[in-house]
Amino acid sequence: MSKTLSEAERNYEIYDKELLAIIKALKLWRHYLLDAKEQFKIWTDHENLKYFREPQKLNARQARWYLMLQEYDFLLRHIPGKTNTKADILSRLIKPDTSNDNRGVEMFKEKMFIRRLEESTPIYDVTLLHNRRFEILADETVLEKIRKCERRETRVLEEMKKQPEKVWENKGIIYRQGRIYVPDNQEIRDFILHDHHNSPDAGHPGTYRMLESVKRTFWWPTIKTDIRRYVRGCDMCQKNKTIRRPDHIPLNPLPIPDKPWEEISIDMIGPLPKSKEKDAIIVIVDRFSKMIHLVPTNTSLTSMDLAEIYKEEVWRHHGIPKRIISDRGPQFASKFMESLCKALGIERNLSTAYHPQTDGQTERMNQEIETYLRAFINYRQDDWTRWLPMAEFHYNDKTHAATGQTPFFLNYGLHPWKGNITVETTNPTATSLIEELENVREEAKAAMETNNEMMRERGNNKHHKEPFAEGDKVWLETTNIHSNCPTRKLDHKRYGPFEVLKQIGDRSYKLKLPDTWAIHDVFHTSLLTKVRDPEFDSQKKPTPPPPDIINEEEEYEVEEIRGHRRKGRGIQLLVHWKGYGNEDDSWIPRSSLENAEEALSEYKAKLPNGKL
Structure with a gap:
């Protein structure tokens, strides 16, 4: 990752510029790191981070970064600057000026630091560690956890004695018909399921494809049921995948070729x-x-x-x-x-x-x-x-x-x-x-x-939708709903989830929509799909944060500015709020975002001329 500093960022103090590299990396790979089941590592020079190992006064920007860092579970690993050919992160930090705000805050806790490079394992090209699978290869964390848990798998150990041709042990790992046996440990199984579904090379597959992918390497007794539950509870799949309903028209598939690329x-x-x-x-x-x-x-x-x-x-x-x-x-x-x-x-x-x-x-x-x-x-x-x-x-x-x-x-x-x-x-x-x-x-x-x-047979099947009850959570098809995205083709297929307030007639329901939506709140059942709640920890999302009270008024945190437009004599900004979905994005007057200068600077940096 490389990025040119924006006009505002070039005015930062030198220590803020250096800390900015870590902050931007965390933001860029947030969707991987925030839900990571294992601690991840940030490779940098420990000597240059001593400043933040002691209680310090933080300025307003550093205070925001401090809060953001608390969301991640990471370790800082030492790498000398002369061997770090990719980047020399956080070098030559200098002391900030003093004031009465944000005193006594440790930006990086002592426990977040691990041993120096000469005491640790060799470092490889860290650009390879962008994927959680490479992280597994680097330290074999998952294999070590499997080894520890399998010592207590008495039933499998008994099976291993009875059927040595099907179940065997190698270096502390139990194999069943050539696949790694995963013990009855929810954390390990959740990690494997997350890695085979949510990562970019997995691509949110359905039950059938995900099962085949996981079973190439792993096996456990409830693997099929667990994968079905995991796919059913994935909110990204529920929002984005096309729901296919048969058209009741006789099908006539094309003849099958005899070999590939014919x-x-x-x-x-x-x-x-x-x-x-x-x-x-x-x-x-x-x-x-x-x-x-x-x-x-x-x-x-x-x-x-x-x-x-x-x-x-x-x-x-x-x-x-x-x-x-x-x-x-x-x-x-x-x-x-x-x-x-x-x-x-x-x-x-x-x-x-x-x-x-x-x-x-x-x-x-x-x-x-x-x-x-x-x-x-x-x-x-x-x-x-x-x-x-x-x-x-x-x-x-x-x-x-x-x-x-x-x-x-x-x-x-x-x-x-x-x-x-x-x-x-x-x-x-x-x-x-x-x-x-x-x-x-x-x-x-x-x-x-x-x-x-x-x-051909499925073409004659009929499809019936289940009714919804008051209080149910549903997805709403984006049909006929205005989208702020550049093209609907790559936008979510469904928005939500929304709460069902009550049934209107035989086939329509009233939903609890965001206050910013200026549309009728009653929808036909054909536009609604019931939300499947996640059953695994890695799929569960935190409750949206409550607003801060500033000058006796509620104020929500801006995560990103996504667009702007002229409204009358002023400018409105399309704001994405931290912890909320795209359906809650709203147009806010520029004058109302006095505490979001950092997000505004990042947005301006993406514009052709750097100005609104």
């Missing part, structure tokens, strides 16, 4: 907010293995541009397909594409006008990509290109319901290594690997044929 489908997602000068995504899907390639592009894409993308992203890796399925966009339906496909011997299938379900696979894929991006992009939605490689990897590494395998495995015969805790595996010969891959592909084709039959 048939592909292509579509475009856009327009999106500009991100690195791109405003659209080309989605390319292999109809056999379900592998995808995601390419950032522009809505002004021509047929020639599309041909170039195909050459760079598909042809050089997978060769020429026999059939391409797409919609009737000008890039796909042009004379140029028709001539090109004819010359290469490629059959073209264009979707029926105004009926994207002709290529339902790619339309479903688009929904999954949008769901993934909603979970991780920033509020301005202008960093989606950063997350696109992770979205592609996330999908290609997850088991597809139609094939029963991951796209990676169907293409290459193995799963990519992601830095997981490894387990003992066999090393098959090249011949057996080829035979296994052929068998897996045959099984995948049979699974897709079975899945097509299930799709």
Whole structure:
């Protein structure tokens, strides 16, 4: 991470500038660090932090930072400045001036410091430690906890004696059929579930895909039930995922290809907010293995541009397909594409006008990509290109319901290594690997044929919504509700949760909405979905903080300023309040935010000219 100081930040005292590096890093990776089940480490020079190890007078800015630091559970680890080639954090702190405010405050407690570098383990490139899995590899915290707990697993130890071919021990870790047995410890299991669901390379998968991912490495008796409960209680999934209800129309799935990349489908997602000068995504899907390639592009894409993308992203890796399925966009339906496909011997299938379900696979894929991006992009939605490689990897590494395998495995015969805790595996010969891959592909084709039959049967099923009771919490579909985000395509699918006040008629309900919403508060049941409460500690969110009382008036803390507009002769700022959801964002006059200069300075720094 690197960042140029804003105009206001350049005026900070030198010690505030140096402490600012830690503060900005915590803010940037807040969504990883705040819910971390283990202590994380900040690598810096202990000598330069001695100033904050003693009781000090803090200025107003440092006092705010002090409160923010209390939210995190971290340790400071020593690294000499001469070996810290990435950054020399918090160097040459100087004494601030004295006053009567904020005296006797220890910014960093003694217990937050750990031993010096010469007494500790070697340091590797700390940029690798951005992911909690790499943190596990660095100190094996989870494995150590598993070792300690498994000494008390008497039932499993007895099973190990009876079935040594299925259950065995290696270096204090119990394995069951090649997977690490996770003891009956809620903290450890919660950590594993959080890591396989909430992290960017996990991407908030559903129950089926998450189960397959976790079971590659771990096992415990209630693993399936726990994963189902975890997915059901994830508020990010409840807000962002598309709810699919059958259309009661007879389905006629397309024929199944015989091998990977024999048939592909292509579509475009856009327009999106500009991100690195791109405003659209080309989605390319292999109809056999379900592998995808995601390419950032522009809505002004021509047929020639599309041909170039195909050459760079598909042809050089997978060769020429026999059939391409797409919609009737000008890039796909042009004379140029028709001539090109004819010359290469490629059959073209264009979707029926105004009926994207002709290529339902790619339309479903688009929904999954949008769901993934909603979970991780920033509020301005202008960093989606950063997350696109992770979205592609996330999908290609997850088991597809139609094939029963991951796209990676169907293409290459193995799963990519992601830095997981490894387990003992066999090393098959090249011949057996080829035979296994052929068998897996045959099984995948049979699974897709079975899945097509299930799709036809499900098309005749009916869907009934459960009624809501007074006091229930519900999600509200964003349909017809104004959004402050740049594009609705990447905004949450649902807002909330909101409390049901009472039922109005047979199918409508009155909700308790934020005071700033100037809309009718009665909604049809088709727009409402019941909230599933989280059941795991890592999913539970703290209650929004109460307001401070300043000059006998309530005042809430500003976490971020997200936009501005002119209103009459003044300026209003779109404020996101700390501890509250996006639905509580509100437009506040500039004059009413006298105590939010830091948030305002950060917002101005993001503007082209640095001014409102």
